[in-house]
Amino acid sequence: MCLAVPAKVIEISGNRGVVSIRGNDIKADFTMLDDVKLGDFVLIHAGFAIKKYDPEEAREILKIWDEVREKT
Amino acid sequence: MSTVEKFLAEIRAHAKKLAPAPARLMEICGTHTVSVARGGIRDILPENVSLLSGPGCPVCVTPDSVIDAAISLAENPSVVIATFGDMMKVPGTEKSLEKARAEGADVRMVYSAPDALDIARRNPERKIVFIAVGFETTQPGNALTIERARAEGLKNFFVIPAGKLIPPAMKALLEDKESRLDGFLCPGHVSVIIGANAYRPLARAYGKPCVVAGFEPEEIIEGIAMLLKMLAEKKPGVAIQYRKVVDDEGNAKARRILDRVYRAGDSEWRGLGVIPESGYLLRNEYADFDAFAHFGIEPRASRPRKGCRCGEVLQGKIAPFACPLFGKGCTPEHPIGPCMVSSEGTCGAYYRYNRKQV
Numbered sequence: 553m554c555l556a557v558p559a560k561v562i563e564i565s566g567n568r569g570v571v572s573i574r575g576n577d578i579k580a581d582f583t584m585l586d587d588v589k590l591g592d593f594v595l596i597h598a599g600f601a602i603k604k605y606d607p608e609e610a611r612e613i614l615k616i617w618d619e620v621r622e623k624t
Numbered sequence: 625m626s627t628v629e630k631f632l633a634e635i636r637a638h639a640k641k642l643a644p645a646p647a648r649l650m651e652i653c654g655t656h657t658v659s660v661a662r663g664g665i666r667d668i669l670p671e672n673v674s675l676l677s678g679p680g681c682p683v684c685v686t687p688d689s690v691i692d693a694a695i696s697l698a699e700n701p702s703v704v705i706a707t708f709g710d711m712m713k714v715p716g717t718e719k720s721l722e723k724a725r726a727e728g729a730d731v732r733m734v735y736s737a738p739d740a741l742d743i744a745r746r747n748p749e750r751k752i753v754f755i756a757v758g759f760e761t762t763q764p765g766n767a768l769t770i771e772r773a774r775a776e777g778l779k780n781f782f783v784i785p786a787g788k789l790i791p792p793a794m795k796a797l798l799e800d801k802e803s804r805l806d807g808f809l810c811p812g813h814v815s816v817i818i819g820a821n822a823y824r825p826l827a828r829a830y831g832k833p834c835v836v837a838g839f840e841p842e843e844i845i846e847g848i849a850m851l852l853k854m855l856a857e858k859k860p861g862v863a864i865q866y867r868k869v870v871d872d873e874g875n876a877k878a879r880r881i882l883d884r885v886y887r888a889g890d891s892e893w894r895g896l897g898v899i900p901e902s903g904y905l906l907r908n909e910y911a912d913f914d915a916f917a918h919f920g921i922e923p924r925a926s927r928p929r930k931g932c933r934c935g936e937v938l939q940g941k942i943a944p945f946a947c948p949l950f951g952k953g954c955t956p957e958h959p960i961g962p963c964m965v966s967s968e969g970t971c972g973a974y975y976r977y978n979r980k981q982v
Binding site: 553554555556581583584585586595597598599600602603605609 | 653
């Protein structure tokens with residue numbers, strides 16, 4: 553039940569916004585994080601962002617997403 | 625040599641150093657349970673190393689008393705029960721929420737606490753009761769949702785406070801003489817919130833290593849290698865394999881949210897009984913959100929379930945195969961205990977992926 557997935561922040565409005573999980577856009581709440589910016593990668597659990605990835609990890613996630621896209 | 629082969633070689637070397645003594649390791653996370661079973665990780669471990677699945681599935685550890693109370697609330701025509709999907713099929717003493725729904729109760733599946741709050745906003749004439757199960761990962765979101773309900777002045781949103789804390793359960797397992805645990809593979813996303821430092825008092829007091837691991841099979845294998853290294857070198861401590869998202873401190877902002885809404889209190893776990901300070905109970909300021917208090921319900925103590933050994937499975941005392949009901953009478957289609965119901969339950973995971981061992 554503690555499943556959480558990486559997602560890219562694509563819209564911010566106050567403490568909430570929209571994230572993209574490999575192309576699927578979902579609403580997310582950023583209240584638990586500081587300084588969330590457009591393009592940041594965050595870990596999403598049950599609609600809440602619980603952790604911000606550092607830029608190096610974010611690049612790694614993008615690479616994996618691209619690999620998956622190429623294979624499917 | 626691939627990275628995985630390197631870690632497996634380390635595992636074998638450390639296990640050899642420890643042999644003939646056994647190393648009984650336990651993971652406490654439903655996602656680990658599934659990944660370990662699906663990846664066949666137990667099959668590749670040395671003979672003296674066992675990896676047990678502990679009480680890491682929030683649905684499985686929710687006692688009958690809570691399920692029965694939720695069902696009795698569901699039978700109140702003014703009530704809508706909002707719950708995570710896995711809770712629907714868990715059999716209570718007499719029936720499941722799914723059965724109650726078939727009999728006419730209004731039970732709705734939600735993916736998050738805010739979904740339940742939405743139902744409350746849209747149905748002001750009904751009383752919405754959200755079953756707030758979940759560990760440290762899920763509870764900050766539940767707590768924020770309760771704060772929002774308060775800020776919006778919603779008078780028809782209630783929760784069954786069924787959230788639980790992992791470290792007190794680890795302590796209870798270490799205190800239990802029959803469990804005989806040597807180390808913990810700690811839950812990855814719980815640790816995002818509480819930080820690896822949360823395990824240090826346990827590692828120190830009991831001399832047992834704790835490693836926070838990710839969920840890919842290779843991450844779990846590396847985590848096991850790290851645990852065995854600490855055991856072989858007799859240097860039990862706390863380490864992080866899942867550095868991508870876990871650090872020592874955790875998410876302090878999320879913990880402040882938890883502190884505003886909840887206090888830690890005694891809580892009943894299936895199989896483990898009442899564990900001190902292991903439940904997220906509502907603070908007095910939020911007592912009016914407590915569904916039990918609002919509807920005047922006193923959960924009755926759970927009675928042992930005949931034949932089902934889920935409680936012992938959750939404590940790592942027996943493997944699911946040792947339960948006489950496993951695969952015979954108790955299957956994912958017709959579950960008797962919650963460990964078979966939940967997609968993350970130990971029995972369900974063994975049934976789907978490891979049945980050849982029966």
